[in-house]
Amino acid sequence: MELVILAVILILVLIALGLLTNVFFSFLTMSLFGGAYFAGTSRERLKQVFKLANLKLVDKLLDLGSGDGRIVSAAAQAWVKATGVEINPYYVWLSRQRIKHLKLTQKAKIVRIDLWQFDTSPYSVVVVYGIGYMMERLKKKLERELKPGSRIISVYFPIPGWQAVKELGDVKLYIIE
């Protein structure tokens, strides 16, 4: 009995240490390299993103600020070519590990770059889970670069001045005219 309690305590301590390490590296790399604190898209929102995206095999998906790579990996698992753009080297490393582990390197890649320096024009589907203050600037960039018919999925933060074509919860789909 005592052994079981000890084992449970040990497991809890290990989980807490794992979480603390993650938070520590997030804040450390954030202050060194910039970017926002990573809040991954929840499972529920992930479903909404993919419903709205309605991906076809010919699509090329881009996740701007790709965090731990969950969107990029999920798209690649659906056989769609997917790229993540991430400024924080810790998340770049983490997401590349995920892609390798899931054997998705043929379909998925992560580019370590500031999203403002990245050309979005080759992509037909762009996912953004940005930060409120960057949406106005992001809108101008996407208007300049994306081709008519490109789909943009925005999680949580609406794109100012654009009319969503469809929404599920707080996830919105926009289409470039």
Ligand SMILES: C[S@@+](CC[C@H](N)C(=O)[O-])C[C@H]1O[C@@H](n2cnc3c(N)ncnc32)[C@H](O)[C@@H]1O
């Ligand atoms: C809210 S998280 C979203 C992560 C992922 N897209 C998801 O939905 O799970 C935003 C991510 O954008 C990254 N980020 C913030 N500013 C960036 C920039 N200028 N260039 C590239 N990535 C950036 C952050 O490091 C963070 O990982």
